Amino acid sequence: MTTSTTIPRRLSYRFSWVGIIGLAIILFWAVIAFLAPHIIPYPVGEIVDEDYFGPMSSKLLLGSDYLGRDMLSRIIMGARYTVGISLAAVCLACFTGGALGMAAAVIGGWFDTVLSRFLDALNSIPSKLSGLVIAAAVGSSLSVLIVMLGVIYIPGAYRFARSLAVNINTMDYITVARTRGEGISYVVFSEILPNIIGPLLADFGIRFVFIVLLLSGLSFLGLGVQPPYADWGALVHENIGGLPFGAPAVIVPSLAIASLTISVNLLIDNLPKKIRDRSA
């Protein structure tokens, strides 16, 4: 009885190439965002081109914007804001919403009812509208943006986590844990969470995309990141005048938004699957 041998589990993962492409693009943008100040060829606010809406050239790889600033540098710095703010906001939304949702499912009763109705009320305000109101009322700093985007997406994350947790909560092993005398936090984090972590991660990814799009939308309206800095949405907005000229300044930030949101979706639809071969 003293020797306890652990048999190595037969574990392997299957990861489809579509998911790998998605992951590669996300990692690419993450690295860009992280290294941004070190790799930009020109300072973000500096006018380097005599022409505005300049074409792609060997000097300015992605052309210049409406003031003649280097587009490549602006997109690289924009990645910081778009990826950074969205990530912070989605973490806030999913952690808070997820924890509240699971707790509501486990506790039930008036706690569940009050919280659900309150968050439903919050949910009933259109996200763009509440974003506009808050940004107009308290101004638009980075921290305000993060908290605002997070709060807007808490009700969705809450609903999702709650509906998953309600199903798990009826399982006998939850009853067993409760008759053992376990507390709420143990039931939520040790019994329920491991069973719904997959769908919750998928939800995390989708919500990240929503937030990128909402942030881009707000910036496009001039309520997001303020000049001279700009996230991708703001870049599209300020260069919208280049559309008739077919300027890369308006197309490239749009492509950047598309590439990030699509690759996140590709990844979460093709998360690595754990293969456990029972009969082996």
Added chain:
Amino acid sequence: MQNLVEIRDLKVEATTDAGRRIEIIKGVDLEIAPGEIVALIGESGSGKTTIALTVMGYARPGCRISAGTVTVAGKNMVALSEGQRAKMRGLEVSYVPQSAAAAFNPAKRIIDQVIEVTRIHKLMSPAEAKEKAIALFKALSLPDSDGIGNRYPHQVSGGQLQRLAAAMALISDPKLVIFDEPTTALDVTTQIEVLRAFKAVMKKSGIAGVYVSHDLAVVAQIADRIVVLRGGEVQEVGTTAELLAGAKHPYTRELLSAFEPKARGESVAAPESRPLLQVNGLIAGYGPLQADGLPLVKAVQEASLVLERGRNLGIIGESGCGKSTLARSIAGILPASAGNLTLDGHELARSARQRSREQLRELQIVFQHADTSLNPAKSIEEILGRPLKFYHGMKGKARDARVDELLDMVRLPKALRSRTPAELSGGQKQRVNFARALAAEPKLIVCDEITSALDTVVAAAVIDLLKEMQRELSLSYIFISHDLSVVEAICDEIVVMYNGRKVEEITPAISKVPQHPYSKLLFSSVPKLDPGWLDRLERDPELVKTYVQG
């Protein structure tokens, strides 16, 4: 005479997650004569349903018929195109599923679903089909045969629905009907009605049948020939009488021996007369509380029990009699509305939330479905380790050693500790489930139908384990079951429940004969291995009318 069905060297492959192929049916030969009922019997995973489905040319998703021929009425189902098979299905071969409740569409009237086959195959006009359906309802001795078809599936009982599913299969006058465990989900008293109806209709119209079951006693009543399967291979074939009288294969004998009345073995520890658990006038139920402080639907009405230390109490009754509710009230999961509970001389709070940790530790409950009572996301080690840490504060090496001990106690290899529940068999899961209760070192374990989901042979092994644990650890059990033979094997006292009330208390050691009419009906409804049992069984029609809703 030419055989209706001839299966030759049938092999079925399944593909695992990792893409590996496993042979699940390893070369089976089988023939069925017209009008003959052949039973496929074996434990879960033996391939009995897989074989039965191949008769319709069907393999479940992930499976594939890889070799062999299945000839039905001269046509090889394996070689036919999907369209040709569709023509055969429902017309020549039809299927009665295990759970009729899940097989009926809840949004459509029963009659429309029963005659759907005639519409698909354009056999007859809807009016003719309805007439025929009503005739079948009569033949299957369904009550109100004219009107029952106009009801929705939730408006009839489980036993009736199972017979209606049979009517659906029989309406096209098939040559062969596949019954996939059609009575497994039914109560014993209902099962008899359904079996009788099936048997009468099949004999009358000379339809051949494949009867899939794990219950040898049920099969003995209805089958002409029995095929015993294990691990995708035929172990033994014989006529019912031959097989029951002189089984040759060791596995068949094991199956048979599970039916022999087991010696209970006198309780080793001299029973002390100090009561361990006392239940007085317990009332529990569901729904909003009424003016008198009692729930709207009372599932348990004034139940009183006394369990002495070191002895076992069995509670039997059919589905809906309140036995599981009683167990839940004792465990505090569903707080009782009235009555009091005393464990080992101390008053227990009605709700588990108000009980002390020590009280919770002393009374453990084990649920019927090991599948849902073990967290699929955790390893066996974590599942067993948690109560050790929670109740006894064990950590690290001491806990590891104790987990090994527990696995050893329930006869599981230590190698299983890193696996997840999904990687265990049904019997192994139930052992882990039980080991978790043992980890708390309780005085009393409430076992809620813990053997019902298991195969006969496995269930017998689990019962043996329970007895052994009792001898070693001086435990007491409350054993809840609908299966009389299981309860008789382990319990010192048996309480019969009907409609929320305790109707009788029997002490098997003193008298095995029940007095109350319902107990008599229940005891007499348990199928015996004797093939003539069903035909000879006579039941008082008045009694059946009073107590059987099937």
